[in-house]
Amino acid sequence: MTVLVLTGPKDATADLVIAELNDRGVPVHRLDPGDFPKSLIATARISSQRGSWDGRLRGEHRDLDLGHVRSVYYRRPSEYRLHPDLSGPDAEWAAAEARVGLGGVLAALECTWLNHPRRNAAAGVKPVALATAVRCGLTIPETLITNDPAEARAFISKLPSQVAAYKALGTRGPSGVDGEPYALWTTKVRANEITDQVNLTAHQFQEWIPKAYEIRLTVVAGQMFAAKIHSTSDAAQVDIRTDYDSHTYEPCDVPRSVTSGVRELLGTFGLRYAALDFLVNQQGTWHLVDVNPNGQWGFIPELRAPITRALADLLEGTP
Structure with a gap:
């Protein structure tokens, strides 16, 4: 039985765990779903007689029997690398089919997940995570999510220090001139620094904690x-x-x-x-x-x- 590690080609964090499992003699199969369909071939079957997916993933160097997976370490898979002839709506359709097809077959594996992507997705939504944390008895900073500049200014003005921390809600920042996303660091803001550009999308402001x-x-x-x-x-x-x-x-x-x-x-x-x-x-x-x-x-x-x-x-x- 094999530990399946789903991650991209450069992941030092996954490397540490893989090395530890190798030292223990535990079989490990590292796979990047982003190799599909360019260099990864998937074949999976299910029927009324067999309620789980059975099949193989054939990579450039190794094959994986889906029935031999004992656990999955879901780290940071790459985006699907599609055929270069696909573009526009065709590429979007092909990527969506890959996510549901290969991604769905993997997500259906009945084994230990660390963590299942569905559970990661739910916990990764910050408004949901903060509300759940409060219900679980944890303390959080006073938080406002708004696209109303006036509400943002009023919220910050009423804070004890009259300073808030602006933090992006997602993990991906806006794209620069080269099309690559850039990081949005946490910043300290005062009410008079809030501009009308806040109305362009949702923004999160939190009480500044000294x-x-x-x-x-x-x-x-x-x-x-x-x-x-x-x-x-x-x-x-x-x-x-x-x-x-x-x-x-x-x-x-x-x-x-x-x-x-x-x-x-x-x-x-x-x-x-x-x-x-x-x-x-x-x-x-x-x-x-x-x-x-x-x-x-x-x-x-x-x-x-x-x-x-x-x-x-x-x-x-x-x-």
Whole structure:
């Protein structure tokens, strides 16, 4: 029985888990669904007599028997690479058929998923994640989502510090002149900086939390791996992603109330894995700001090995 890893060609995070499974002698098949249909051939069958899909995926170097998959590590598959002759509506149709066809057959595999893409998608919708977190007893910053500039200004003016954090709702930023998306970092905004361009789409504004430090909490099958993140640069104080070189990390315990809320939150979404971001103020209150159902974890040196082992345990089926 094989662990199936679904990810693109360059994924250092997946590499860590694959190396651990290889060291244990656990069969692993790394596959990028983006190779379909260019260099990946899929054949799958189902019938009234057999209620699960049976078939093979034939790649350039290896084949995969769908019936031999024990677990799936769903990381970061590439977009489908279609035939170069396809463009416009034809390409859109072909990509949609690939997503439902190959993607659907893979999603129907009855095994351990880390995590199933359907569950990732639900937890990755920020308004849903924040509302669910509050119902699970977790604390979040005051948050406004609006396309009304006047409402945004009024919201910020009423905050204790009269400063808000603007954060993009999605993971993909707008495209630049070369067509490639660029990152949208968290920014501090005041009411007088809000322009009428807010009416062009939905925008998220959150109460600015003066933080003592940030927390990255990684959860694997209920196990909690937390680390304080201290940043020295001004830019990283606003958004830690802007300057990883300025960080120091300190593994820490998780308050019992946060542990309980996080377990309920992940249980609600059916997640076996998630990386969560908290801002901790001077009074020690943990404010949840992000739920990343497929977030990174390898950047914290002290937690890299234990998280890798926990993920491998889950995929291998070790109690």
